Amino acid sequence: MNKRISRHIAYWILILLFLTLFFGYKWDNHILAFYFSSLLLPIAIGTSYFFNLYLVPNYLLTGKYWNFTLYFIYMLVVSLYLEMLVSLLSFVLIANYKVDVMGLESISIFILGVNLYLIVFVTSFIRIVLQFREKSQMVNSLRSELEKKQKDRIQIRANRKNHHIPLDELLYIESLDDYVKLVLIKSEITTREKITKLHSKLPDKFLRIHRSFVVNKEKVQSYSKSQVMINDLSIPIGRTYKKSAVEALHGHKPGRE
Structure with a gap:
């Protein structure tokens, strides 16, 4: 089941528990309260989704405040009317007209309205928090990627010295027993840094195709499901990385500078 749907189901189960x-x-009868709350729940769900998924994005966020106010009043009237119908039916069918079983003060229009719109606005607040977090993660991801793209060099610590490697000259990175080799167009550099750490510093044009290899997509001459060719050298594609590597290379023009 989709995680989003699962979260929604879990949330409304919590709302049902709250009601x-x-x-x-109020009534000292949780079975009766469960039946009554189960009848109220569809109204709470419908009102919450109508408000948060229709009214807010289509009218409030687009500056149509008059229409938003008008439809909000319509929603308020309809939702409270439906709640009063549920209360009446519950009083007749479930409580069998017994006031001592189902206290009338607890199903007043005020109590029902406060409960309903507390749920609606709490749902709206949760949506805002989740969307803000999602947008923040997206912005941070884009900022990180932009910083990577703006870099045309990578700093490597090798032989107790810092080396600035031009990314356009870097063909691939190979992890060996206890060191990592960076193969450039005209030279090679070895370092003690881990290949995973080096890969995290590089922009997206550098692709992990094997636990021991990271390649520059722009330097790939040709490829298959099992290997890539760079500078006339065959580099294997690991089984773990096969799907993601082939998808990343698909549509990428080989040998493009």
Whole structure:
């Protein structure tokens, strides 16, 4: 099941539990409260989604404040009317007209309205928090990628010295027993840094195709499902990386500078 759907189901189960506990405390009858809350829940779900997925994005966020206010009033009237119908049916069918079983003060229009719109606005707040977090993660990811793209060199520590390697000259990186080899167009450099750490410093044009190899996509002459050719050298594609590597190379013009 989709994680998003699972989260929504879990959230509404919590809301049902909240309503059951609230009315159960008022009536001292949690079974009756559960039945009543189950009838109220579809109204809460429908009102929350209508408000958060339709009214807010289509009218409030687009500056159509008059339309937003008008439709909000319509929603308020309809939702409270439906809640009163549920209350009446519950009083007749579930409580069998017994006031001592189902206290009338707890199903007043005020109590029902406060509970309903507390749920609606809490749902809206949670959506805002989740969307803000998602947008923040996206911005951070884009900022990180932009910083990588703006770099045309990578600094490597080798032989107790710092070396600035031009990315356009870097063909591939190979991890050996206890060191890593960076193969450039005209030279090679070895370092004690880990290949995973080096890969994290590089922009997206550098692709991990094997636990021991990272290649420059722009230097790939040709490729298959099992290997890539760079500078007339065959470099294997690991089984773990095969799917992602082939997808990344697909559509990329070999040998493009």
